[in-house]
Amino acid sequence: MADVKSDIEIARAAKKQPIIAIGEKLRISSDDIIPYGHDKAKISADFIASLEGKRDGKLILVTAINPTPAGEGKTTTTVGLGDGLNRIGKKAVICVREPSLGPCFGVKGGAAGGGYAQVVPMEDINLHFTGDFHAITSAHNLLSAMIDNHVYWGNELNIDIRRITWRRVMDMNDRALREIVMSLGGAKNGYPREGGFDITVASEVMAILCLAENLSDLERRLGQIVIGYRFDRSPVYARDLKADKAMAVLLKDAMQPNMVQTLENNPALVHGGPFANIAHGCNSVIATKAALKLGDYVVTEAGFGADLGAEKFFDIKCRQAGLKPDAAVIVATIRALKMNGGVRKEDLSAENIEALVRGCANLGRHVANVRKFGVPVVVAINHFISDTDAEIAAIKDYVDRLGADAIVCRHWAEGSAGIEELAYKVVELADGGQAKFQPLYPDETPLFDKIQTVASKIYHAGEVTADKAVRDQLKAWEEQGYGNLPVCIAKTQYSFSTDPTLRGAPEGHVVHVREVRLSAGAGFIVAITGEIMTMPGLPRSPSAERIFLNDEGQIEGLF
């Protein structure tokens, strides 16, 4: 194990090609590549528009079991599968999310894959990258400033400052900004009121950017944002403040998908990164749709486990964008399944078939769930050095009984050579015409019933509870014309239930909807169960204390 290289060592040793050359692989001319340095680029909006009418490739979703501290490697598998498909001669494009800058200074490592399945340049991707998140921060906060400015100058719209729901955002873990009182200091600074900051990835602007088809759709959605309510409880829109168009100006460049490369010089679009709890947790529609025109196979991922990520990918992203996924890969590791079967983290290296099989219940339910959307499934076992042959046989046997394949993948250690079998299987599934995609519920289902449908069919909950105020709010939104929106359930990612400690495949639990929020621009209703943190804090010893530039000017300590 002494010669196992760290992710950053592997990334630095990468033989990157000029980004222009990566664009050429997709037949994008250098004029349509907007370079950011020599190894990052955006694809021009004009070029994206020129793809209209071209044939679409096959869409493959990579999702996972419920995350555990043992790690699953969903992004790593997404990148590895993209490389694997290219290796077996298919033209494949990878679509993943952009990581958030702020959490890199807390505890989180980078989010650009790992081992020999990474996208590069990983330092840039994890920090400022091409500035998309900064643009989202600016656009969001411009609207915030225009709200208080409107109130300051006479409040012609009669905004009830107690009912302003639009907060401010910053791409930083800063708990001190969660709850503030602002506009203090007298008349020159406005009317004091309560407010606060979320982290940028929690901004509705992020979700909007990721769901918008193009700039005019972006502008329309920005205008639809509900920023709060008047004294008569009627909603106030961003367009009432005339903020929508200037916000679109700030987002013009950010709307263009980013292109980078894998360690094997295959193209990857890294674009957008909404929260996977209070938002839908997928990369941008514009990147996915462009990739489908550029490649024969597009491999994309969704946030957290399949109960949150895949459900939202199907019911929100695919529903809104008219996407029809052709296959799904569910990533699991033997270690994580053993944790689901009750093994403690420190005991994971020991073989434990019984616990593994017990933990497979979690995987089994995700397989069944994804099939409810009419999408064929294959299981990817992201291989760890401690996995035993008996364990591998046990999980293959378990998945076989579900009528699916479980394929051991060694992309982390071997790159594309370690994931060929999965690549062939994915091609077989995607080309086989088995997929008959349909969302879990029709648009017309009442909002509360939609929540109940997801809770019962996906989470296997016994009951959904909510206070009268929550139910009344949902009814009010239905009367205002929002009844056709899908629901976006904010739930712990660690369990099918709302109790993060309940691993495996719990049944009959109660899902309590504590609060509901309207994301009218993004186009969904958020139902919040449990405590959802939209502004993280830093730990006692934040990783920022150990991040520095070495003598060669390279970044150390980020990963």
Added chain:
Amino acid sequence: MADVKSDIEIARAAKKQPIIAIGEKLRISSDDIIPYGHDKAKISADFIASLEGKRDGKLILVTAINPTPAGEGKTTTTVGLGDGLNRIGKKAVICVREPSLGPCFGVKGGAAGGGYAQVVPMEDINLHFTGDFHAITSAHNLLSAMIDNHVYWGNELNIDIRRITWRRVMDMNDRALREIVMSLGGAKNGYPREGGFDITVASEVMAILCLAENLSDLERRLGQIVIGYRFDRSPVYARDLKADKAMAVLLKDAMQPNMVQTLENNPALVHGGPFANIAHGCNSVIATKAALKLGDYVVTEAGFGADLGAEKFFDIKCRQAGLKPDAAVIVATIRALKMNGGVRKEDLSAENIEALVRGCANLGRHVANVRKFGVPVVVAINHFISDTDAEIAAIKDYVDRLGADAIVCRHWAEGSAGIEELAYKVVELADGGQAKFQPLYPDETPLFDKIQTVASKIYHAGEVTADKAVRDQLKAWEEQGYGNLPVCIAKTQYSFSTDPTLRGAPEGHVVHVREVRLSAGAGFIVAITGEIMTMPGLPRSPSAERIFLNDEGQIEGLF
């Protein structure tokens, strides 16, 4: 006048060259150009380092009379003079500041020159550009978050939360954030305290980035930032929080100067943009020094009028960086001088020799002031269509009696063809060896005496007053070892006095120092006279309401 084109029409009609070609003019290879799109780039840190030891070109400062609503055109003249020097066969590089994004959504138009003397792409330069200001915002706010996080986890450093001076920043005009109470909401969010936001250009990180020689100097300065005081009143540094190195990581790319081009395809470095009141108001040292290695003549500007901008350029930037300017251009317009002579804005188009000559007192004092630094001066009359021959003769005569030349420049209307005469004169002055640059006061002068020196020699004030608390604070800093720092006086830009309505050349006024602040990382002591706004607000009808993307996806309403 019907066919006079707007700045944006002229900019859009520009025949831009690829930024790689602009780099070639300065013999920068394409590997050392880090492109941001096809028309913007950063110059690599490695290339900058490779310039060490090369011969320096001549440094020319463009400054101005006190600004009036009539406009002077300092950036326009800086750009025009750079084009003019290139036109007469000299290798000249322009160095100007980056504009701030936030104010573009308030009342301010763009800041990239005007008419036929502009740097392009002006929309990008005025908005996100290459992300430098976003990086500064992130680095600043990382330190802020680490301060409150330190207090939250036990406050080992004994920081007195009432005496934390480090605020947060945002590149937005948002008066609601000027004064806030934060960390509300109970134990999980920390200890409630007062705080607030400044606009990003007011951040000490901005001043530091603009004064740092290289990345290691940047890191050293970041570490020296004083964020507040302990209960025993001893200062707490950013390095005590171990924030300095991670901040440098966030600023790594931002430290590399940005290159764009003028409408005439000459190279311009647009880098850094600190406030010209609470900071020194000049572009970055790293850009200026690189330009001096790359060109035979470097034309740069300083903020506001010469009383603030030039004084700080000389006493702060040149002093710290060891720069020796060879000539200065003082920009004036006949309209602005007439305003200084008492004419109202609506009467400016009428000839008024008497008022013009009266207003020339303002110009005359700036000429004398700049000469106090040992730098030879020429006056540029930025021509307006309403200027009469008699008015031009009167100002030429006035300046002639000062022993200098006043040269009419028509670069706004004609580009470099209209500014040849000034270009020849600047070459004559810069090559003439007359310059014997020296700062106004030596490092050893006590801090309060430094303020008095600037006030008496530059402002012609009769007296400087300050409360005992202010004088005690200055003495305390001297005892802590900060006595050698230069002073940075924050004063209204509209007058030599602290009364913005007092135009012309007032004498014997009182300058009251209301407050002093330590910028230990940037390396100066700020002395605040009058009300200085570090977070602007939006007007009743902000320009954001009229900024939009047209059908071609171009930005309208920004200028």
